[in-house]
Amino acid sequence: MFQHSSRGTAVWLIIVGLALALTLIAGEIPAAAAALLLAAYLALAYVVTRRVEVGSIIESLPRPPARQAQATEVAREASGRASNHPRFDPLVHLLDIGLIVDEQRPDGLSLRRGRFISLDDDGVRPFAIVDVPEGIGDRMARIRFEIRDEDGKPRYVYEDDKWLRAGENALLPDYRLPISGNESQLGAGMWIMRVQVDGGMLGIHNFNLSPSLSERRRQLSPDGELRERVWRSEEEDVALPLSLEELLRQQSQQHRAR
Structure with a gap:
């Protein structure tokens, strides 16, 4: 995943960041939602720049216990x-x-x-x-x-x-x-x-x-x-x-x- 070049990745992050900044400056969304979007962008930037495999993150999450068969x-x-x-x-x-x-x-x-x-x-x-x-x-x-x-x-x-x-x-x-x-x-x-x-x-x-x-x-x-x-x-x-x-x-x- 994310097999693009470093330069392309940086450009993509800048574009997304600018779009997010313009949205926040406009002030048309609540402060709580703005903070959530900013946190999500920073997390995405960290994953991309660190080349972390998203699949490995998902696998590390706790899984719900298997459903036990029901007795009659x-x-x-x-x-x-x-x-x-x-x-x-x-x-x-x-x-x-x-x-x-x-x-x-x-x-x-x-x-x-x-x-x-x-x-x-x-x-x-x-x-x-x-x-x-x-x-x-x-x-x-x-x-x-x-x-x-x-x-x-x-x-x-x-x-x-x-x-x-x-x-x-x-x-x-x-x-x-x-x-x-x-x-x-x-x-x-x-x-x-x-x-x-x-x-x-x-x-x-x-x-x-x-x-x-x-x-x-x-x-x-x-x-x-x-x-x-x-x-x-x-x-x-x-x-x-x-x-x-x-x-x-x-x-x-x-x-x-x-």
């Missing part, structure tokens, strides 16, 4: 529950959490996300999306998912070492909790799912496991109404994040290739 409402609720846990980890931010109801079919993998799980479903697997700060990213970490029934009994545990890069990471186990065929061993009710990184609790997610359709029909009263109301979450049928969709498809392809 479900993730905020799960983080709030986890904050009361003695091993809560406030450094790794939970962006999303939930369950994926998946079913292997000849034409591929059928997926849906929901808090309303039925004993008729084929199987479920937990997931979480976390944001890792720069200072503790780019490392191997121990990931743990737990699913517990209404009595607190562990029904699903997944542990594995995963590479966590700085920024957003999708955490997804490569196997699921089978439901269909295990109805006699799984009790309906309010279940919980937990996710941990290196022993630090990130989120505690509540979900409902409802009776099978045959059981609900058996529970129907003579007037056709259920004796107990079956809770259904608005979260059901919400689209999965694209990162999880891609990860699930990759796992499905690898499973079929074996």
Whole structure:
């Protein structure tokens, strides 16, 4: 920038200075504005005469912090529950959490996300999306998912070492909790799912496991109404994040290739 000769630069500065002086002498602008224009001219003259690169000045200015990814409402609720846990980890931010109801079919993998799980479903697997700060990213970490029934009994545990890069990471186990065929061993009710990184609790997610359709029909009263109301979450049928969709498809392809 400013690749002109020294003589040309001096002439340019003189012309601009004369124009500014005539403007100030005319007295048609307020004193505050005149002082601001004079200061700007002197600063410009210093930059030009010293051959300071404007780009380097801009780069030296403080930059606003990068915008942090926003957590979903479900993730905020799960983080709030986890904050009361003695091993809560406030450094790794939970962006999303939930369950994926998946079913292997000849034409591929059928997926849906929901808090309303039925004993008729084929199987479920937990997931979480976390944001890792720069200072503790780019490392191997121990990931743990737990699913517990209404009595607190562990029904699903997944542990594995995963590479966590700085920024957003999708955490997804490569196997699921089978439901269909295990109805006699799984009790309906309010279940919980937990996710941990290196022993630090990130989120505690509540979900409902409802009776099978045959059981609900058996529970129907003579007037056709259920004796107990079956809770259904608005979260059901919400689209999965694209990162999880891609990860699930990759796992499905690898499973079929074996």
